[in-house]
Amino acid sequence: MAEHRTLEIVNWTMIAGIAIAALLLFHRTGMTFAWRSAGVPAFAMIASLVLGGYYRLFRHDEALGSTLIAAAQVVAYTAAAMPLSYLTASLGGPLWDAALLSSDLSLGLDWRAYLGFVNAHPALGLGLTLAYQSLLPQLILAVAALGFTRREQEMGIFLGAAILSGIIVIVLSGAMPAMPVFTHLGLQPGDYSNLAPASGELHVPLLNALRSGTLRLISLDDAMGIIAFPSYHAALGVIFGVAFWSVPRLRWLALVLNAMLIAATPIDGGHYFVDVLAGVAVAAISLAAMHSLSSISVSRLREAPAVA
Numbered sequence: 483m484a485e486h487r488t489l490e491i492v493n494w495t496m497i498a499g500i501a502i503a504a505l506l507l508f509h510r511t512g513m514t515f516a517w518r519s520a521g522v523p524a525f526a527m528i529a530s531l532v533l534g535g536y537y538r539l540f541r542h543d544e545a546l547g548s549t550l551i552a553a554a555q556v557v558a559y560t561a562a563a564m565p566l567s568y569l570t571a572s573l574g575g576p577l578w579d580a581a582l583l584s585s586d587l588s589l590g591l592d593w594r595a596y597l598g599f600v601n602a603h604p605a606l607g608l609g610l611t612l613a614y615q616s617l618l619p620q621l622i623l624a625v626a627a628l629g630f631t632r633r634e635q636e637m638g639i640f641l642g643a644a645i646l647s648g649i650i651v652i653v654l655s656g657a658m659p660a661m662p663v664f665t666h667l668g669l670q671p672g673d674y675s676n677l678a679p680a681s682g683e684l685h686v687p688l689l690n691a692l693r694s695g696t697l698r699l700i701s702l703d704d705a706m707g708i709i710a711f712p713s714y715h716a717a718l719g720v721i722f723g724v725a726f727w728s729v730p731r732l733r734w735l736a737l738v739l740n741a742m743l744i745a746a747t748p749i750d751g752g753h754y755f756v757d758v759l760a761g762v763a764v765a766a767i768s769l770a771a772m773h774s775l776s777s778i779s780v781s782r783l784r785e786a787p788a789v790a
Contacts (some may be wrong), residue, residue, distance in 0.1 A: 489641075496646060527557040559645050582754040610745055613743040618743075647717040662682060674749075719747070719765075
């Protein structure tokens with residue numbers, strides 16, 4: 483078995499764990515899932531798996547096979563993690579906004595001042611918004627770039643770190659729920675008239691419905707991110723930057739883009755600065771964990787013939 487396939491198994495195991503946790507929370511909360519909304523993701527996952535297995539086993543095209551299997555993992559993870567984040571949010575609990583804002587100020591980070599600065603430079607604000615919205619294109623490009631350049635081990639680390647960081651932020655967001663900064667501060671569009679935040683307060687009605695119990699049916703249709711602390715965008719910005727660093731032609735462009743993505747997160751995502759710092763820390767922990775697993779798997783596979 484190729485070395486990178488060990489990480490594939492680890493990643494599938496984490497995805498299965500997310501799905502099981504979601505099923506258990508569905509049972510506990512009494513909420514229901516719109517299974518019909520899972521039809522397209524299920525088809526995409528199965529098709530990618532079948533084609534990936536075909537190209538890997540019968541055409542001996544490891545690059546295409548691994549890329550397709552990675553795509554299947556992305557679809558499966560997204561379809562499992564989104565309901566879990568909703569279910570976690572539905573558990574309620576006191577909001578941590580006041581504590582998070584206080585933490586910002588204690589670090590000398592003034593969110594209102596940052597909003598004012600970006601609002602005074604609308605061209606910068608537009609660039610940050612575009613960077614914030616680049617996650618999906620970056621994800622597609624990262625899977626293709628790592629897969630077709632035969633960086634399968636880096637692919638496993640990249641996806642594993644994204645999945646593990648997702649698990650961590652979902653758990654922490656359930657323990658420390660929060661609203662967007664715009665909502666907590668009572669800001670109006672006139673307070674940032676030159677900006678059009680990508681997310682801002684977009685998910686507030688959904689989050690309120692989950693917390694109040696008025697939303698009982700979870701669907702993948704029109705699903706959106708609702709996590710405040712830690713920032714998953716910030717975590718993915720770090721993870722994408724590390725993934726693209728292994729592709730020389732893309733590394734510097736990706737570094738700038740993801741630095742802008744992280745800088746955009748406070749306003750376009752409505753995050754406190756400590757949300758962003760926590761997201762970066764989660765990414766570092768997840769990447770370190772996956773690199774350690776990768777090193778262990780490589781060592782064991784290389785030692786196996788000698789033991790035999």
